[in-house]
Amino acid sequence: MRIDILTLFPDMCEAVLGDSIIGRARVSGAVEIHCHNIRDYTTDKHGRVDDAPYGGGMGMIMSVQPIYDCYRALFDDCSEKPHVIYMSPKGKTFDQKKAIELSGREHIVLLCGHYEGIDQRVLDEIVDEEISIGDYVLTGGEMAAVVVTDAVCRMLPGVLSDEICFTEESHFSGLLEYPQYTRPAEWHGKKVPDVLLSGHHKNIEKWRREQALLTTIEKRPEMLKNAELTKADKKFLESIEYSE
Numbered sequence: 001m002r003i004d005i006l007t008l009f010p011d012m013c014e015a016v017l018g019d020s021i022i023g024r025a026r027v028s029g030a031v032e033i034h035c036h037n038i039r040d041y042t043t044d045k046h047g048r049v050d051d052a053p054y055g056g057g058m059g060m061i062m063s064v065q066p067i068y069d070c071y072r073a074l075f076d077d078c079s080e081k082p083h084v085i086y087m088s089p090k091g092k093t094f095d096q097k098k099a100i101e102l103s104g105r106e107h108i109v110l111l112c113g114h115y116e117g118i119d120q121r122v123l124d125e126i127v128d129e130e131i132s133i134g135d136y137v138l139t140g141g142e143m144a145a146v147v148v149t150d151a152v153c154r155m156l157p158g159v160l161s162d163e164i165c166f167t168e169e170s171h172f173s174g175l176l177e178y179p180q181y182t183r184p185a186e187w188h189g190k191k192v193p194d195v196l197l198s199g200h201h202k203n204i205e206k207w208r209r210e211q212a213l214l215t216t217i218e219k220r221p222e223m224l225k226n227a228e229l230t231k232a233d234k235k236f237l238e239s240i241e242y243s244e
């Protein structure tokens, strides 16, 4: 998969995406990520990339020309139109389902805004969807682009060491993850649940699933409506007399 980030602050994105698991995935070739500086494409002799809003008002608006030329330059090394996403608090809220969907695409472009926004005409011309990472306003789209890139990349083959890492984790099957423990078996008087020390894999699996259900009920009960529940899950919920 290839991800291109169009931004005025490529170093901000590189600082995060050049390190740790995603940094290693780039080196191994599991994913190709490029951060482009929109300013490199401006034709303004003073290097400007923004201007005052028509109709008046506060702040500056990012101009069409450098963004469009930065986007068009991608076509020098790819023939198909990539899926273009504008990082914006007006977008649909990002979630694990969207991360899985985007990880199935060949090529996405994440466009980061700054200042008071981007001239609507270039958005209308190149953007396929808008994504928000939550109901709050950031100073720019970079941190949102990094969040989306991280969540998408970790779903790609060869990025995490073992597929089990994400098939059992929070949100994957619509439930939150069960609690995890490691050595020592007792700490500050708190013991690791006996079943985890039993070596009985079937019982461990059952306990973990039930704990995932209980954790979800406690922390995010609204998630249960859309979770993929098995017959055993429903039986367990009945046994604890759970009702929405």
Ligand code: ADE
Pocket: 087, 088, 089, 131, 132, 133, 134, 135, 136, 137, 138, 139, 140, 141, 144
């Ligand atoms: N840009 C500014 N705020 C944002 C948000 N919440 N999500 C995505 N992009 C943004």
